[in-house]
Amino acid sequence: MKLHIVKYGDPVLQRAGDEITNIDGELVGFIDNMFETMYEAHGVGLAAPQVALSKKLFVMDVSSGKEKKERITCINPQIVETKGKVISEEGCLSFPGIYFEVERPEVITVSALDLHGREFTFEASGLAARCVLHENDHINGKVFIEYLSPLKRELVGKKIRKRIKAGDWDTEWD
Numbered sequence: 001m002k003l004h005i006v007k008y009g010d011p012v013l014q015r016a017g018d019e020i021t022n023i024d025g026e027l028v029g030f031i032d033n034m035f036e037t038m039y040e041a042h043g044v045g046l047a048a049p050q051v052a053l054s055k056k057l058f059v060m061d062v063s064s065g066k067e068k069k070e071r072i073t074c075i076n077p078q079i080v081e082t083k084g085k086v087i088s089e090e091g092c093l094s095f096p097g098i099y100f101e102v103e104r105p106e107v108i109t110v111s112a113l114d115l116h117g118r119e120f121t122f123e124a125s126g127l128a129a130r131c132v133l134h135e136n137d138h139i140n141g142k143v144f145i146e147y148l149s150p151l152k153r154e155l156v157g158k159k160i161r162k163r164i165k166a167g168d169w170d171t172e173w174d
């Protein structure tokens with residue numbers, strides 16, 4: 001089942017998600033829906049708050065469904081190590097049509113629980129590292145425009161307000 005992706009302006013995006021304490025069938029089904037929603041939206045990552053579930057959970061697949069091993073679910077993730085810095089363009093399914101460059105660590109080590117509640121650790125670089133860091137921000141209530149300078153952030157804000165007025169951004173602005 002496809003879920004509704006909330007856009008910037010919805011307070012759920014700026015609230016830190018709760019830790020997940022119980023991985024049951026309902027959650028596993030919800031995670032399946034998150035993957036379906038992410039693939040349909042042509043995204044490479046989707047965090048639970050983006051589909052209005054305020055929990056520490058995200059899914060990702062930098063191969064866009066082409067490689068099974070890239071289909072990753074991270075529950076209660078922790079970034080345990082970061083190395084280097086790299087600037088690259090980034091987008092977000094909660095900010096459709098908005099892209100800009102963000103500086104982030106280049107190589108990271110992540111530890112999380114999988115669907116069976118087992119802890120796993122992996123290293124990521126390139127797009128995968130960027131994706132983990134972006135989604136990990138979401139579950140901590142942080143969105144990528146927070147990396148912009150105040151001036152650039154205001155410009156993005158103006159663009160979004162225009163789109164809300166035009167009926168092209170289905171959320172309220174507070």
Ligand code: NI
Pocket residue numbers: 091092093094134138
């Ligand atoms: Ni995002």
